[in-house]
Amino acid sequence: MSELTDLTIAEARDALARGDVTSAELTEASLGAIEGAGALNVFIRPTPERAMEQARAADARRAAGDAPAMCGIPVGVKDLFCTRGVESQAASFILDGFRPEYESTVTQNLWDAGAVMLGKLNMDEFAMGSSNETSTYGDAVNPWRRTGDNTPLTPGGSSGGSAAAVAARLCAGATGTDTGGSIRQPAAFTGTVGLKPTYGRCSRWGIVAFASSLDQAGPMTRSVRDAAIMLGAMAGHDSKDSTSADIPVPDFEAMLTGDIRGKKIGVPREYRMEGMPAEIETLWHKGAEMLRDAGAEIVDISLPHTKYALPAYYVIAPAEASSNLARYDGVRYGHRATLAQGDGITEMYEKTRAEGFGKEVQRRVMIGTYVLSAGFYDAYYNKARKVRTLIKRDFEQAFAAGVDAILTPATPSPAFALGEMSEADPVQMYLNDVFTVPTNLAGLPGISVPAGLDSGGLPLGLQLIGHPWEEGDLLNTAHALESAAGFVSKPEKWW
Amino acid sequence: MLDLTYDAPAPKVIPGATGDWELVIGMEVHAQVRSNAKLFSGASTEFGAEPNSHVSFMDAAMPGMLPVINEFCVEQAVRTGLGLRAEINLKSAFDRKNYFYPDLPKGYQTSQLYHPLVGEGEVLVDMGPGLARRVRIERIHVEEDAGKSIHDMDPAMSFVDLNRTGVALMEIVSRPDIRGPEEAAAYIAKLRQIMRYLGTCEGNMQSGNLRADVNVSVCRPGDYERYQDSQDFAHLGTRCEIKNMNSMRFIQQAIEYEARRQIGILEDGGKVTQETRLYNPDKGETRSMRGKEEAHDYRYFPCPDLLPLEIEQGWVDAIRDSLPELPDAKKARFVTDYGVTEYDAGVLTAEVENAAFFEAVAEGRDGKQAANWVINELFGRLNKEGLGIGESPVSAAQLGGVLDLIAEDAISGKIAKELFEILWEEGGDPAEIVEARGMKQVTDTAAIEAAVDEIIAANPAQVEKAKENPKLVGWFVGQVMKATGGKANPKAVNQIVAQKLGQ
Numbered sequence: 001m002s003e004l005t006d007l008t009i010a011e012a013r014d015a016l017a018r019g020d021v022t023s024a025e026l027t028e029a030s031l032g033a034i035e036g037a038g039a040l041n042v043f044i045r046p047t048p049e050r051a052m053e054q055a056r057a058a059d060a061r062r063a064a065g066d067a068p069a070m071c072g073i074p075v076g077v078k079d080l081f082c083t084r085g086v087e088s089q090a091a092s093f094i095l096d097g098f099r100p101e102y103e104s105t106v107t108q109n110l111w112d113a114g115a116v117m118l119g120k121l122n123m124d125e126f127a128m129g130s131s132n133e134t135s136t137y138g139d140a141v142n143p144w145r146r147t148g149d150n151t152p153l154t155p156g157g158s159s160g161g162s163a164a165a166v167a168a169r170l171c172a173g174a175t176g177t178d179t180g181g182s183i184r185q186p187a188a189f190t191g192t193v194g195l196k197p198t199y200g201r202c203s204r205w206g207i208v209a210f211a212s213s214l215d216q217a218g219p220m221t222r223s224v225r226d227a228a229i230m231l232g233a234m235a236g237h238d239s240k241d242s243t244s245a246d247i248p249v250p251d252f253e254a255m256l257t258g259d260i261r262g263k264k265i266g267v268p269r270e271y272r273m274e275g276m277p278a279e280i281e282t283l284w285h286k287g288a289e290m291l292r293d294a295g296a297e298i299v300d301i302s303l304p305h306t307k308y309a310l311p312a313y314y315v316i317a318p319a320e321a322s323s324n325l326a327r328y329d330g331v332r333y334g335h336r337a338t339l340a341q342g343d344g345i346t347e348m349y350e351k352t353r354a355e356g357f358g359k360e361v362q363r364r365v366m367i368g369t370y371v372l373s374a375g376f377y378d379a380y381y382n383k384a385r386k387v388r389t390l391i392k393r394d395f396e397q398a399f400a401a402g403v404d405a406i407l408t409p410a411t412p413s414p415a416f417a418l419g420e421m422s423e424a425d426p427v428q429m430y431l432n433d434v435f436t437v438p439t440n441l442a443g444l445p446g447i448s449v450p451a452g453l454d455s456g457g458l459p460l461g462l463q464l465i466g467h468p469w470e471e472g473d474l475l476n477t478a479h480a481l482e483s484a485a486g487f488v489s490k491p492e493k494w495w
Numbered sequence: 496m497l498d499l500t501y502d503a504p505a506p507k508v509i510p511g512a513t514g515d516w517e518l519v520i521g522m523e524v525h526a527q528v529r530s531n532a533k534l535f536s537g538a539s540t541e542f543g544a545e546p547n548s549h550v551s552f553m554d555a556a557m558p559g560m561l562p563v564i565n566e567f568c569v570e571q572a573v574r575t576g577l578g579l580r581a582e583i584n585l586k587s588a589f590d591r592k593n594y595f596y597p598d599l600p601k602g603y604q605t606s607q608l609y610h611p612l613v614g615e616g617e618v619l620v621d622m623g624p625g626l627a628r629r630v631r632i633e634r635i636h637v638e639e640d641a642g643k644s645i646h647d648m649d650p651a652m653s654f655v656d657l658n659r660t661g662v663a664l665m666e667i668v669s670r671p672d673i674r675g676p677e678e679a680a681a682y683i684a685k686l687r688q689i690m691r692y693l694g695t696c697e698g699n700m701q702s703g704n705l706r707a708d709v710n711v712s713v714c715r716p717g718d719y720e721r722y723q724d725s726q727d728f729a730h731l732g733t734r735c736e737i738k739n740m741n742s743m744r745f746i747q748q749a750i751e752y753e754a755r756r757q758i759g760i761l762e763d764g765g766k767v768t769q770e771t772r773l774y775n776p777d778k779g780e781t782r783s784m785r786g787k788e789e790a791h792d793y794r795y796f797p798c799p800d801l802l803p804l805e806i807e808q809g810w811v812d813a814i815r816d817s818l819p820e821l822p823d824a825k826k827a828r829f830v831t832d833y834g835v836t837e838y839d840a841g842v843l844t845a846e847v848e849n850a851a852f853f854e855a856v857a858e859g860r861d862g863k864q865a866a867n868w869v870i871n872e873l874f875g876r877l878n879k880e881g882l883g884i885g886e887s888p889v890s891a892a893q894l895g896g897v898l899d900l901i902a903e904d905a906i907s908g909k910i911a912k913e914l915f916e917i918l919w920e921e922g923g924d925p926a927e928i929v930e931a932r933g934m935k936q937v938t939d940t941a942a943i944e945a946a947v948d949e950i951i952a953a954n955p956a957q958v959e960k961a962k963e964n965p966k967l968v969g970w971f972v973g974q975v976m977k978a979t980g981g982k983a984n985p986k987a988v989n990q991i992v993a994q995k996l997g998q
Contacts, residue, residue: 322794323591326602
């Protein structure tokens with residue numbers, strides 16, 4: 001059944017429409033692939049019974065003449081999304097056994113559009129990490145390996161499980177979330193497409209919060225077309241999320257004309273980082289050339305506050321996280337530490353949170369608590385907010401000058417080995433987000449498109465950043481880049 | 496607006512060993528917004544329900560839940576602000592106040608620190624006829640309430656009831672303009688009265704929908720005026736905050752105790768430590784709530800789950816246009832329109848329902864007489880029986896009927912009281928009752944004359960005495976009234992008796 005799992009969402013949709021295949025067959029094929037992919041540790045909680053039930057329902061729905069956009073397409077769900085009756089733990093021990101009685105708006109939208117849930121996907125704990133090494137379920141493994149080298153590699157993070165699952169053909173699409181690059185970086189590490197929509201495009205209701213002003217859900221797929229289809233199904237205004245935008249969701253797929261003639265593509269000089277591998281620099285140039293060949297105009301632009309983005313992000317995101325994660329206190333749900341005789345409420349909090357949260361989460365909660373504390377608030381949090389405003393203004397000025405999209409590398413390196421950074425300064429790990437973080441701070445849509453392989457045979461991605469609410473236009477530019485790059489490589493199955 | 500003019504009352508003075516001390520008080524009043532649903536969730540606000548029966552996923556802080564502002568609660572806070580003659584901020588924002596406690600499921604309270612919905616306003620606190628304190632309001636912000644921790648149900652465990660979690664509160668912050676314990680109680684009473692007029696807060700202190708944090712300091716005579724000139728708080732002394740008071744009596748006791756405690760420290764050459772204290776009504780003392788090492792750092796920051804709250808001037812204007820007549824204006828109007836005393840006007844306007852009852856009675860009648868009857872007979876009786884105006888067995892129309900009968904000379908004041916008693920016990924139409932039971936007063940002079948003659952004839956000795964002592968006329972009047980069953984017109988009886996006795 002390997003051909004079935006190779007199908008993209010668009011191909012599967014067309015095959016379903018022609019009656020060449022049923023959702024039950026597609027779903028069985030995916031479930032089979034998942035069963036054989038234990039070594040990747042990506043589907044940490046498959047839901048085969050629910051999947052088959054939904055698949056049969058989708059087939060019945062189609063037979064009855066009602067086939068919405070994702071009808072019968074099996075997908076994976078990042079563990080950050082609350083799914084009714086299915087454990088949703090944000091890959092954290094502190095949510096051990098937590099089974100919500102509600103369904104996140106984004107996943108509900110997918111089910112309403114006919115999609116089939118295969119199960120929950122591995123990720124970094126509370127979406128904090130760039131390598132999927134902070135998960136309570138253990139590391140997710142990248143299906144890609146360096147040529148002639150069996151070293152297990154990271155699929156990136158925090159949506160590492162989603163990216164690896166899509167790359168390994170366990171599913172055609174998966175949900176991800178992106179707070180500082182958590183969709184785009186793993187997409188780049190796995191040769192897949194990852195789209196972070198404009199902040200407010202997808203509802204955050206029912207998604208475990210990391211940093212509320214930055215979090216945004218998005219699709220992870222194997223093609224730009226699939227990203228367009230899946231985003232259309234995920235997005236939409238939600239009155240339950242005050243930050244969700246009441247803006248119509250266009251037919252993104254219909255906007256993929258591939259025609260980008262006359263579009264102005266900005267190449268920001270500040271993204272040229274010292275110590276960046278030459279191969280990435282070369283790929284970036286190539287990407288610009290491909291877009292120029294497709295009829296776009298390439299212009300050098302300046303986003304002068306770029307270098308302050310990462311420090312500002314690592315103040316704002318932990319600050320919000322320290323508050324968002326305060327609810328995990330052992331009182332109402334999830335893990336509660338066993339207490340000793342005489343322990344009071346303070347000991348319950350301390351022991352529960354010490355046992356329940358991993359090191360990276362604890363680090364960020366402590367950083368966030370520190371930057372918000374009396375006497376430091378202005379120096380850190382308030383300053384970071386000002387920087388954020390300046391970064392947003394950088395983009396606005398570029399767009400006002402006529403730039404339609406901005407082209408940058410997606411990551412400063414290809415996938416690295418699991419464990420490689422374990423002894424490193426945490427800031428080294430944070431540097432993975434250097435190209436993706438400014439987009440989150442500005443609330444803009446960004447997409448990572450696979451554009452080539454490095455000398456070690458690992459995929460590399462390029463990032464395109466678009467105007468707010470213009471995901472359609474952005475996807476079209478990405479589609480042109482994808483076509484020109486002609487990325488067809490896939491990981492060789494070793495698992 | 497009709498306004499009466501007032502003088503400022505004198506501040507409370509406590510004589511100490513080293514001279515006089517004055518009190519300075521500022522208050523933060525937490526008023527529960529009258530609304531069926533909570534501030535950020537659709538859950539019910541019903542009081543007294545089964546524990547944890549009015550709790551949404553949001554209130555319980557389940558993962559991924561988000562707040563959505565309840566527009567009606569905002570409207571109520573705006574209405575309150577307008578009722579306190581305050582500035583309404585068209586743009587405000589919510590902040591998170593972070594701290595851990597089991598009855599605060601999110602680990603933060605969503606409040607408004609940096610940009611409150613309501614700005615500066617003013618409350619006139621009545622302290623007696625012609626006396627009132629103007630207390631400036633610094634701000635009103637909207638925030639959510641916490642749940643309830645229950646520590647006394649089990650020796651080893653604590654319980655949490657989240658029914659109250661997320662209920663909307665208005666925190667009304669005053670300037671340090673309150674100058675004594677009685678003023679503090681009167682200030683809360685006035686806020687309560689205004690909010691009940693507005694329908695924005697039930698103001699029931701027992702069920703906790705009005706609570707106050709009271710800031711108390713002491714200073715020397717003259718210091719307060721120095722503060723007014725310079726706006727330098729240093730003149731007012733170091734304050735202590737007494738938290739979470741929900742009884743007017745305890746508030747007064749706590750202020751009194753706290754002021755004396757501070758004076759004691761200062762007169763012994765010590766320094767007052769700025770801190771939060773709790774009042775223990777059993778001991779009549781305040782005590783320090785927490786040590787310095789446990790001092791909270793609330794780490795306030797803008798709530799990223801909520802957009803800034805933007806409201807439109809037109810909406811505010813529409814609310815302003817729909818405001819009812821408020822206590823100060825109503826009281827002034829009662830004095831002007833009905834000729835009642837300021838004191839009586841104050842009594843009549845204490846509750847909006849009482850004022851409405853009075854107006855229904857006084858409409859087209861003698862205002863003063865209506866006030867006397869409403870206050871002395873009706874309120875007196877209601878108080879005695881522990882009833883509210885809504886439960887009064889005698890309606891405004893019935894009481895008005897009684898007053899009409901008096902005005903027509905159909906009944907005397909004494910009979911009117913009997914009639915009131917009948918209406919209270921049995922109900923019915925006053926005029927019909929008077930007619931049916933023969934209670935109408937006798938104004939027929941011939942009949943009265945006959946009765947007078949009979950009494951005079953039967954009491955010759957008294958007639959003789961009366962010639963010496965004109966005061967005995969009253970005795971004859973009484974006898975005639977008795978003989979006529981109280982129905983004779985007292986004025987006519989008086990006249991005829993005097994005439995017959997040759998006086």
